[in-house]
């Protein structure tokens with residue numbers, strides 16, 4: 139199978155490139171392929187003739203998107219339109235990576251794939267705009283709270299600050315499921331190779347809050363978890379430009395009901411990542 143990966147040097151894109159080894163992988167970084175450039179995307183599709191495009195490229199700066207909606211929609215929504223058009227030109231399918239931020243977080247039970255989205259932020263709306271570009275033969279993978287070795291993420295930021303002795307205040311009223319890039323990439327590979335179309339929620343198990351996750355990872359690093367104190371989102375000073383859903387736990391219902399083994403609980407991959415980051 140020939141697979142074209144967009145955003146291939148991003149946190150998830152890097153691990154996607156690794157897990158598709160053994161297939162014919164074309165890894166396209168932002169620099170080599172700007173998905174907002176329709177001509178470039180159509181040309182890349184024509185030149186590489188992929189069976190599948192795994193579309194992980196996105197403008198993921200949630201607060202940046204709030205301040206520049208045109209750029210957010212240009213990359214995340216129109217960029218996805220270009221990728222789908224490119225795939226169709228060569229008879230390929232698309233696997234699009236989307237987000238828990240398509241939900242408003244006002245629910246009180248984990249969201250299933252059949253719940254109605256209602257994004258609060260420009261980022262969430264632009265990613266939902268991307269979802270609407272996909273066809274029945276394509277796959278959408280919604281995930282949440284992505285952490286890994288590459289790029290900027292919560293685990294790395296908290297670990298760095300805690301190791302430099304900074305006192306930390308972390309929000310305790312946003313609930314979600316941390317998801318680790320290696321595990322997520324492995325599930326995406328499976329869905330693509332098995333040619334499973336449709337919408338899937340894919341996260342590691344175990345809902346938590348950012349505060350509880352911070353304490354846990356600080357303790358795993360052998361530091362004092364009491365150095366992390368809880369605050370509410372309303373207490374953030376300054377407030378962040380983009381609103382976040384307070385409850386965005388995703389029930390991986392379509393995988394579960396489809397008999398696909400779910401990803402592990404988040405604790406083991408968290409421990410692995412903290413160890414790796416401490417060793418690096």
Ligand SMILES: NC(=O)c1ccc[n+]([C@@H]2O[C@H](COP(=O)([O-])OP(=O)(O)OC[C@H]3O[C@@H](n4cnc5c(N)ncnc54)[C@H](OP(=O)(O)O)[C@@H]3O)[C@@H](O)[C@H]2O)c1
Nearest residue numbers: 145147148149150168172173195196198237281283284289
């Ligand atoms: N991070 C999360 O918590 C989270 C949660 C849910 C869903 N997701 C989704 O997961 C996917 C992977 O995100 P990630 O966590 O790996 O974030 P990431 O590290 O920011 O990766 C995104 C990649 O997309 C690239 N990109 C940005 N604009 C682009 C463009 N116009 N054309 C092509 N590539 C472009 C970025 O390149 P530059 O950095 O060089 O601009 C980066 O390499 C995204 O679709 C994101 O929406 C992420």
